[in-house]
Amino acid sequence: METGMANYSFKRITTNPSLGFRDNPDIQIFNAFKGGQIVGYETNIDSFIGEGRSMVNPIAVEKGVCTSQYKSNADSCSVMQIDVVLNPSEIRDFFVFLGVESYKNESANIVELYGNTETVRSELGFLENNKKSITNAIRIF
Secondary structure (H helix, E strand, C coil): CEEEECCEEEEEECCCHHHCCCCCCCCEEEEEEECCCEEEEEEEHHHHHCCCCCCCCCHHHHHCCCCCCCCCCCCEEEEEEECCCCCCCCCCCCEEEEEEECCCCHHHHHHHHHCCHHHHHHHHHHHHHHHHHHHHCCCCC
């Protein structure tokens, strides 16, 4: 489902059973873009890359269009097509989100909270200043 509101757009993509959400149909994967409209998307890596191609030359990039069809399989991807025109010397901020929401409109709340330059700079600063304590808390077994 596509919704445009408050200078951003997002797409809710149906629950992907391979992510382990089978027991909770209310959990949705979402893509959001603040600063324009999502005009297309891909969820299947084969549709995005194309036959006989690689990540170096995906067919969707060459054609400039995504199929906007949801396909759930083991080789999933999340690609958003955004058509943006900038005038010479124009500078704009764009915010791209990919996430999982467990209740309706959670994505809207996330985009509103983190969809501004000041918050992004603050959060990135926090990560930069605390990266050792954050990464030290992660253990791979």
